[in-house]
Amino acid sequence: MNTSTPRILFLAFLLVLLACTVSCDEIQDDIIEVGLLQIHPVQPVQTVPTLGEDSIQQTVWTILEASIQFPEISYDLALSGDCLFQQSYISLSTGSGECMLGAAVAVSPTPTTGVLTFTVEMDASRVQQVDISSGGDLDGDGVLNEDDNCPLVTNPGQETVVDVFEEEIGEACAFDTSGGVGDPVYFLDNELDEIPDIADNCPFHPNPTQENTPDPSLPAGLPSDGIGDACTESAAVSVSGQTTFSLDVDVDPYVQERRRMLLVLDFGSDLSGMSCNWVAGSCDLDPASIRSCVLNDRLSAASGCP
Numbered sequence: 001m002n003t004s005t006p007r008i009l010f011l012a013f014l015l016v017l018l019a020c021t022v023s024c025d026e027i028q029d030d031i032i033e034v035g036l037l038q039i040h041p042v043q044p045v046q047t048v049p050t051l052g053e054d055s056i057q058q059t060v061w062t063i064l065e066a067s068i069q070f071p072e073i074s075y076d077l078a079l080s081g082d083c084l085f086q087q088s089y090i091s092l093s094t095g096s097g098e099c100m101l102g103a104a105v106a107v108s109p110t111p112t113t114g115v116l117t118f119t120v121e122m123d124a125s126r127v128q129q130v131d132i133s134s135g136g137d138l139d140g141d142g143v144l145n146e147d148d149n150c151p152l153v154t155n156p157g158q159e160t161v162v163d164v165f166e167e168e169i170g171e172a173c174a175f176d177t178s179g180g181v182g183d184p185v186y187f188l189d190n191e192l193d194e195i196p197d198i199a200d201n202c203p204f205h206p207n208p209t210q211e212n213t214p215d216p217s218l219p220a221g222l223p224s225d226g227i228g229d230a231c232t233e234s235a236a237v238s239v240s241g242q243t244t245f246s247l248d249v250d251v252d253p254y255v256q257e258r259r260r261m262l263l264v265l266d267f268g269s270d271l272s273g274m275s276c277n278w279v280a281g282s283c284d285l286d287p288a289s290i291r292s293c294v295l296n297d298r299l300s301a302a303s304g305c306p
């Protein structure tokens with residue numbers, strides 16, 4: 001490169017700065033626009049899993065670096081803050097984050113297709129499963145799991161009480177929250193740690209202190225995963241053996257209002273493309289389950305790719 005080029009660029013920058021102090025309105029397309037990409041993950045279907053299902057209950061993915069390649073030029077996208085998303089199947093309030101990817105983009109004046117390449121790290125975790133499948137008798141009380149009103153507590157007599165929701169539950173696994181004052185107030189507490197199942201972060205693992213240490217790699221402010229330390233099982237996710245992959249995105253910055261676009265990346269919101277071997281501590285995500293689209297506004301981005 002000609003050694004005078006930086007000096008010329010610097011002088012040009014000063015001139016733009018000077019012109020801007022006079023009248024910014026007169027400078028429009030002559031200055032380089034900053035193109036912004038915002039990644040907004042598709043909200044997963046909010047379901048609370050039935051314990052015992054081999055379901056993944058939380059996935060965290062982190063965008064480490066990203067670049068976008070247009071036919072004639074490519075940009076490294078600067079990450080603004082933590083480009084990290086959390087998808088939880090445990091809490092009804094699904095956690096998700098936003099990541100803004102920015103670059104000084106001298107955008108092409110014609111609609112074009114860019115290739116977004118990014119590196120992502122993913123981790124999945126779930127509540128450690130307890131085998132209460134049909135045909136077994138986990139507590140050895142002679143009542144098969146599927147018929148047992150307290151599958152973790154030996155209660156061959158199957159005595160019942162009526163809980164706070166007016167449902168019949170096993171007396172042997174009912175926790176009276178009244179503290180002995182007045183009538184009993186029963187909640188189901190399967191493993192008898194005195195934390196009712198509905199509030200227990202490990203419903204089938206005794207953990208009266210409910211410890212749930214935040215993952216130190218996660219920034220503060222992300223919703224808790226809702227999985228107690230006593231029953232957390234984690235696995236790293238591979239995208240078919242790679243962490244970097246490319247997606248085609250139709251990018252038409254000039255037709256976007258204020259030259260912004262929202263890029264939606266959907267890492268398989270129902271996680272049907274994810275298969276985990278929890279014993280080995282690894283999961284595989286089929287790249288075919290990842291979708292992307294560019295949308296005009298936040299509202300349409302929140303509802304996901306068409």
Ligand SMILES: [Ca+2]
Nearest residue numbers: 139141143148
């Ligand atoms: Ca039993």
Ligand SMILES: [Ca+2]
Nearest residue numbers: 150153154155
């Ligand atoms: Ca039982």
Ligand SMILES: [Ca+2]
Nearest residue numbers: 189193195200
């Ligand atoms: Ca409990």
Ligand SMILES: [Ca+2]
Nearest residue numbers: 202205206207
């Ligand atoms: Ca528990």
